[in-house]
Amino acid sequence: MRFRLIHLYHACFTSRKLIHRFLQQDPTLDHLYKWTPTDMQASLFISKDQADRLYSNLYNSKILEKVQNDLEKYHVWTISDEDYPSSLRCIPDPPLVLYGLGQRDLLTYQPSLSVVGTRNPSKEAKFKMLSILGPLIKQEWLFVSGMALGIDGFAHRLAHYYQGKTIAVLGSGLNHVYPKQHEALFEKLITNQLVISEYPPDIPPKKYHFPERNRIISGLSFGTIVIEAKEKSGSLITVDQALEQGREVYAVPGNPLLSQTQGCHKMIQDGAKLVQNTYDLIEDWNQIQEKWGLNLMNNH
Structure with missing residues (x-):
């Protein structure tokens, strides 16, 4: 869940609303890599262009490499982590x-x-x-x-x-x-x-x-x-x-x-x-x- 959320965040961080929509449909993100662009378009209520771009980003090796590098170089907290601030x-x-x-x-x-x-x-x-x-x-x-x-x-x-x-x-x-x-x-x-x-x-x-x-x-x-x-x-x-x-x-x-x-x-x-x-x-x-x-x- 943690890695998948960070990966999704990199793939479409400019739209937190879209990420929240994704989490409503799939709270654990277990199906993140199983959805097709058509699935995304239907379930997330987004355009075909948006779905294609999101799908492409999720399978972009450079974005995946950035996620892995960030986890090594920086502290990273997700909202699902225990040490994420309750405040x-x-x-x-x-x-x-x-x-x-x-x-x-x-x-x-x-x-x-x-x-x-x-x-x-x-x-x-x-x-x-x-x-x-x-x-x-x-x-x-x-x-x-x-x-x-x-x-x-x-x-x-x-x-x-x-x-x-x-x-x-x-x-x-x-x-x-x-x-x-x-x-x-x-x-x-x-x-x-x-x-x-x-x-x-x-x-x-x-x-x-x-x-x-x-x-x-x-x-x-x-x-x-x-x-x-x-x-x-x-x-x-x-x-x-x-x-x-x-x-x-x-x-x-x-x-x-x-x-x-x-x-x-x-x-x-x-x-x-x-x-x-x-x-x-x-x-x-x-x-x-x-x-x-x-x-x-x-x-x-």
């Missing part, structure tokens, strides 16, 4: 396959907090992060972010510098580091931390990948904190994902005259929890552990 399994549209480099065990670590924000932070941002997030590193919290410029990158660097824990979720395959300015950071993270992606390693970044990967950033954590964000910031997509997943949402206030804080202030007006200091987060985590259950309890 992701229950979200809408969970990733079916994840690829990773680095410390494998970090993927299921708690407490983890998603840290997001603008790519163009104010001069106050680093101080806010150091004062609020710095003590959490000593408490052995893990930070999840997207390795983007600005707030994301600083969250990863903060955790790495102070020998904490962090996970970077990419909007590209692991062979395509994006942005290029973070190639050195990527090398550090795959050595001592964890970098993951739902995209097969050879897939370059696409514009739609970034809002898509945000559901993984929020899904891995019990809560998402926005450090700074403009009122129409892309970071607020992660907030929407967190709310849809039933996660906690936090916002850090700031100078009301700065455009980088307007999104946070709007979030607070709309009901996000205001975070003024580290204690606000620790107190909240202590209160919600029972709600999350033993499988997401602090595991250190």
Whole structure:
């Protein structure tokens, strides 16, 4: 089942809906290599061209070789694996396959907090992060972010510098580091931390990948904190994902005259929890552990 799912994912990863349809018809994928294009067309409700292309991909030796190479070179999790994170399994549209480099065990670590924000932070941002997030590193919290410029990158660097824990979720395959300015950071993270992606390693970044990967950033954590964000910031997509997943949402206030804080202030007006200091987060985590259950309890 595991190998067949990864193979199917490579063959048609651009359509998770199609893969889900396949799994509905054949949950164990026992018949994956027995279906003809005609069977696929009838059972999956796809066109003849789609069926022919899928069938061709499944019997493409180069794709099969890539699957085998990926299993040797990367950590690979499927939704059917025991060590697939339970926090992701229950979200809408969970990733079916994840690829990773680095410390494998970090993927299921708690407490983890998603840290997001603008790519163009104010001069106050680093101080806010150091004062609020710095003590959490000593408490052995893990930070999840997207390795983007600005707030994301600083969250990863903060955790790495102070020998904490962090996970970077990419909007590209692991062979395509994006942005290029973070190639050195990527090398550090795959050595001592964890970098993951739902995209097969050879897939370059696409514009739609970034809002898509945000559901993984929020899904891995019990809560998402926005450090700074403009009122129409892309970071607020992660907030929407967190709310849809039933996660906690936090916002850090700031100078009301700065455009980088307007999104946070709007979030607070709309009901996000205001975070003024580290204690606000620790107190909240202590209160919600029972709600999350033993499988997401602090595991250190």
